[in-house]
Amino acid sequence: MSLPLKAKVSIRDNWEKPECRAQESMKKLKDVLGLEVYCEPQWLILVSELESFWEDKGELVSSVASFIHVWFEALTELLDDEAHEVWTDTLLTNVRELTSRLNLTVEVSENQRPSTKWSNAQLGFILYIPKDLTHQPAQYFGLFKEQLLECFEENRLSKTLPIHSTTGDEWADVGAEDREEEPVKPPQPGNKAPAVDYLPDPNTMPKPSALFQQAPYHLFVYTSASNRSQKIEIECSHSQTLEVLAEYLKRWTKTNVNRVDKPSAVEITLNHAASGFGLECDKLTLHCENRYGPIYNISAAAILNLVEGVFGYERVYGDSTSWHYRRDTPFKKR
Known part of the structure; x- marks a missing residue:
């Protein structure tokens, strides 16, 4: 599968050009943070997941790039604010414990609301793009700031499963x-995989x-x-x-x-x-x-x-x- 021509042109204009808004905001974040910033969207996957909501694939790419730009701007504003000095120290500690740069992974949300979180498994932040036709990502600037401030408040992994064993x-x-x-155990009744009659699409x-x-x-x-x-x-x-x-x-x-x-x-x-x-x-x-x-x-x-x-x-x-x-x-x- 290859990207539609409109998507390729939009990637060039709205993501790859050094003077585009997304790249300029990434450079600004790098200057404020003092660390490398890495974000390389998987465009083929993103377009595949969002294409049913966007007739114009060029606008789809432009919307995703705008979400990334708004996310960069939100994080930069937090880092620039002395009131969030403790949070900034926590962010730098987490980044340096895992890697030497700030990573942003872009994925598609399971619903119509964008969100962001910190993920140790992804070595950085995840930005979730909504499954919806969104022409004004800037409206979520405040939401991203709020979620960024909350992302280190609790260790979500520790709440996933109880651990009661072994010292x-x-x-x-x-x-x-x-x-x-x-020997291989015989199949247990009730644990059989559901019958599949047709190859999935x-x-x-x-x-x-x-x-x-x-x-x-x-x-x-x-x-x-x-x-x-x-x-x-x-x-x-x-x-x-x-x-x-x-x-x-x-x-x-x-x-x-x-x-x-x-x-x-x-x-x-x-x-x-x-x-x-x-x-x-x-x-x-x-x-x-x-x-x-x-x-x-x-x-x-x-x-x-x-x-x-x-x-x-x-x-x-x-x-x-x-x-x-x-x-x-x-x-x-x-």
Whole structure:
């Protein structure tokens, strides 16, 4: 699929030209913030999701670019206001903890109202463009300022799922156990996938970030080890599962006291925003390197305990280095 000609021309005029409003407001934000600002809209996806609301695809692109311009202006005004000095410090801290630049990801909202939020998984802010015919994005300037001021007030991830298991010592020091290969569980009554008689239409299917919120969720755990390092990789079709698991493990990991810079004993990395299908994250990697002897270990057994006992996934396959899980019941929203 390629972009319509009008959309391409509008992208050139309203987004790519250095003198267009969006680029000028981005440069102004960069000067005020003192950091690089990165925003590269996925125009093909945005046009595909919004084209049913816009007969003129050039105006569609112009509207999206205007929303981005208004967002840049709102953030710049907040940063320029000394009354929000504490908020500015919080913003800079969050940016520098995750990356070296301010990132803005542009997505389509699930409703007719625009919004913005901070996302650790996306390494920055997300701007949601409304599913509607909007010719005056400037009217949402005040809304963006209000939402930007509120975006760091609560840690939304911590409210996604309850965590009641395993202390830090239990997972950071127990060696991984070898397990015998286990047979695949027979299908359970009532957990069968709905019968699909016809191939779905790719033009009417929801985007992956929305589609993969639906059960079943699939999760895979892989372990590997060498003389001086251990690694556990966790892949999951449900991004929020990985986000909550990463947050929990980061909270309880030990500090490597044998190094001057005192890093975490286990390097915990979410595959942030690198998914080719637009998921917030699709892989969590735990890595433990011991250059001076076996000081710290990471435990596959502890991870499996969390996956089964806390997150409620059921194992469908397992051998000595890999485990496959499935959850047929969707998580409830709080």
